[in-house]
Amino acid sequence: xxxxxxxxxxxxxxxxxxxxxxxxxxxxxxxxxxxxxxxxxxxxxxxxxxxxxxxxxxxxxxxxxxxxxxxxxxxxxxxxxxxxxxxxxxxxxxxxxxxxxxxxxxxxxxxxxxxxxxxxxxxxxxxxxxxxxxxxxxxxxxxxxxxxxxxxxxxxxxxxxxxxxxxxxxxxxxxxxxxxxxxxxxxxxxxxxxxxxxxxxxxxxxxxxxxxxxxxxxxxxxxxxxxxxxxxxxxxxxxxxxxxxxxxxxxxxxxxxxxxxxxxxxxxxxxxxxxxxxxxxxxxxxxxxxxxxxxxxxxxxxxxxxxxxxxxxxxxxxxxxxxxxxxxxxxxxxxxxxxxxxxxxxxxxxxxxxxxxxxxxxxxxxxxxxxxxxxxxxxxxxxxxxxxxxxxxxxxxxxxxxxxxxxxxxxxxxxxxxxxxxxxxxxxxxxxxxxxxxxxxxxxxxxxxxxxxxxxxxxxxxxxxxxxxxxxxxxxxxx
Numbered sequence: 001x002x003x004x005x006x007x008x009x010x011x012x013x014x015x016x017x018x019x020x021x022x023x024x025x026x027x028x029x030x031x032x033x034x035x036x037x038x039x040x041x042x043x044x045x046x047x048x049x050x051x052x053x054x055x056x057x058x059x060x061x062x063x064x065x066x067x068x069x070x071x072x073x074x075x076x077x078x079x080x081x082x083x084x085x086x087x088x089x090x091x092x093x094x095x096x097x098x099x100x101x102x103x104x105x106x107x108x109x110x111x112x113x114x115x116x117x118x119x120x121x122x123x124x125x126x127x128x129x130x131x132x133x134x135x136x137x138x139x140x141x142x143x144x145x146x147x148x149x150x151x152x153x154x155x156x157x158x159x160x161x162x163x164x165x166x167x168x169x170x171x172x173x174x175x176x177x178x179x180x181x182x183x184x185x186x187x188x189x190x191x192x193x194x195x196x197x198x199x200x201x202x203x204x205x206x207x208x209x210x211x212x213x214x215x216x217x218x219x220x221x222x223x224x225x226x227x228x229x230x231x232x233x234x235x236x237x238x239x240x241x242x243x244x245x246x247x248x249x250x251x252x253x254x255x256x257x258x259x260x261x262x263x264x265x266x267x268x269x270x271x272x273x274x275x276x277x278x279x280x281x282x283x284x285x286x287x288x289x290x291x292x293x294x295x296x297x298x299x300x301x302x303x304x305x306x307x308x309x310x311x312x313x314x315x316x317x318x319x320x321x322x323x324x325x326x327x328x329x330x331x332x333x334x335x336x337x338x339x340x341x342x343x344x345x346x347x348x349x350x351x352x353x354x355x356x357x358x359x360x361x362x363x364x365x366x367x368x369x370x371x372x373x374x375x376x377x378x379x380x381x382x383x384x385x386x387x388x389x390x391x392x393x394x395x396x397x398x399x400x401x402x403x404x405x406x407x408x409x410x411x412x413x414x415x416x417x418x419x420x421x422x423x424x425x426x427x428x429x430x431x432x433x434x435x436x437x438x439x440x441x442x443x444x445x446x447x448x449x450x451x452x453x454x455x456x457x458x459x460x461x462x463x464x465x466x467x468x469x470x471x472x473x474x475x476x477x478x479x
Contacts, residue, residue: 005082005086008083009079009082009083009086010086013087013090013338013339016041016338017037017038017041020037020040020041021037023037024036024037024040025233032208034204034208034211034408035407036334036337036403036406036407036410037334038336038337038338038403038406039204039337039341039403039407041338041342042338042339042342043341043342044342045079045338045342046341046342046343046344048079049076049078049079049084049342049343050075050076050077050081051343051345052077053073053077053078054077055074057072057073057074058070058074061074084343087339087343088343090335090339091340091397091399094332094339095295095297095398095399096269096296096297096300097262097328097329097332098297098329098332098333098402099297099298099300099301099304099421100262100266100300100301100304101262101325101332102301102304102418103301103304103307103308104258104261104262104265104307104308104311104320104322104325105308105321105322105324105325106308106322108305108308108312109418114418115422117418117419117422118419118422118423118425118426119473120379120380120419120469120474121386121390122427123378123465123466123468123469123473124370124375124378124379124387124390124469125393125394125423125431126427126431126461126465127370127378127462127465128366128370128390129159129163129394129431129436130461130462130465131370131462132158132159132163132363132366132394133155133158133159133440133454133455134458134459135158135362135363136155136157136159136359136362136363137444137454137458139154139155139358139359140153140155141452141455143358144355144358148355150181150352151179151180151181151184152451153441153444153451154181154184154187154355155444155455156440156441157184157188157191157359158191158359158362158366159431159432159437159440160191160437160440161187161194161195161363162191162192162195162363162367162394162396163431163432163433163437164188164192164432164433164437165196165396165432165433166193166345167433168433168437169185169188169189169192170189171433172185172188172437172438172441173185175438175441175442176188179441179445183352187352187355187356187359190360191356191360191363192396193344193345195364195395195400196341196396196397196400197344198360198364198395199391199395199404200392200400200403200404202364202395203388203392203403203404203407206368206371206372206391207219207388207404207407207408210388216384216385216408217382217385217409217413217414218385218408218409218410218411219407219408241323242323242327243255243321243323243327244321244323244324246317246320247319254321255327255328257319259328261311261320261325265303265306265307266300267303268303268304268306268307269296269297269298269300269301269303270299270300270303272299272303273291273294273296273299276291276294277291277292290429290434293428293429293433293434293435293437293438294429294434297398297424298421298428301421302425333402333406337399337403337406340397340400340403341403363395364395367395371387371388371390374469375390375391377469377470377474378469378470379474380474381415382414385409386414386419386420388404388405388408388416389401389402389405389416389417392404392405393420398424401420402417405420440454
């Protein structure tokens with residue numbers, strides 16, 4: 001891959017974002033559904049990329065139609081394989097940027113406030129994750145293994161595919177091979193794809209249902225009272241500066257300064273992660289490994305917090321502008337959401353379709369029921385915004401949760417983003433590709449634990465987290 005390819009991929013990404021803005025202005029349906037341009041762009045990229053158009057052209061090429069034209073499109077869709085490869089790498093690079101900006105330029109919360117925000121989200125997340133294991137293992141023991149002759153480790157696929165996502169499914173290929181069920185990876189990849197897509201589609205349905213019922217805090221049944229507002233424009237008399245010039249451009253451009261601060265926050269997070277991983281290797285890696293499963297973005301958030309502490313202590317001239325940080329955050333989030341949806345790998349669904357369909361339907365129904373019936377009772381404030389983000393995460397990667405929060409809280413006024421980030425610090429080392437995810441299949445196959453033992457452990461965890469969320473942390477229920 002050449003620098004020219006990277007540059008072309010970024011140019012096409014910018015042009016696509018501009019196109020989808022015009023689509024949203026001209027087309028009423030996306031406005032009625034409260035769809036941001038990044039989600040629309042992700043759908044277009046998916047349709048015109050290798051997942052849909054590429055597969056269609058590949059089929060036509062196999063039938064002898066179109067010659068070299070269809071064969072060329074089959075390799076990477078309209079955008080080409082190299083551009084899609086760049087886009088597929090962007091979400092992993094941009095998620096740390098989004099989380100590094102959560103604290104920069106803002107007053108820092110106290111520990112008690114952070115704990116009160118993270119607690120309900122953590123209880124809800126653990127409830128959904130442990131519930132995915134309980135439901136999956138019950139299905140495996142009672143239905144899948146007896147009727148479809150698949151191993152009982154199929155009960156772990158809902159959490160691996162939905163919570164863990166495509167990256168976890170790919171990373172656990174050796175585990176499936178060692179378990180003697182290589183087809184399990186294909187099913188996990190299919191579930192990851194369906195989880196991400198259903199997370200967005202079902203999330204949009206839930207969002208519009210909540211908006212029509214008055215359950216949302218920042219959007220309503222109407223997308224705006226004027227034509228400009230409905231098109232996503234700000235009326236002239238209500239416009240305000242998107243950022244403030246805090247340093248003179250002759251020294252450094254203000255935007256450059258803030259991009260540098262965000263980069264420094266991410267680097268601090270990277271150093272923290274490397275340091276914790278080194279400490280683990282030295283002290284306890286032979287017994288238990290946790291830090292190897294921790295992604296960068298929660299530590300990037302900590303890096304932003306530490307940097308903001310230094311800024312608050314030594315910045316006497318208020319050179320850090322919160323609005324400038326938010327503009328970089330918004331750009332990163334738009335690009336992240338578009339590329340996450342647009343590069344979903346559409347494969348693995350055909351393998352053992354009956355098993356796949358049962359697990360997929362069960363997983364989606366569990367997440368929907370958890371959001372509708374548990375989130376209002378476990379989230380004491382802004383339950384819809386916080387719960388919708390957790391719903392997206394329960395069905396896909398972190399970007400799915402961020403995309404849904406972007407729809408329901410476009411200006412990030414609620415504590416949903418902070419609560420989500422705090423919770424991930426404690427959640428990610430264990431679930432969604434963490435320690436529990438990695439150990440699930442070996443433990444299910446272990447003669448000392450087995451499927452019944454692991455099911456019992458997850459059931460106990462489900463009861464504890466659910467009880468904590470309902471009766472300890474969720475007493476306030478609403479604002």
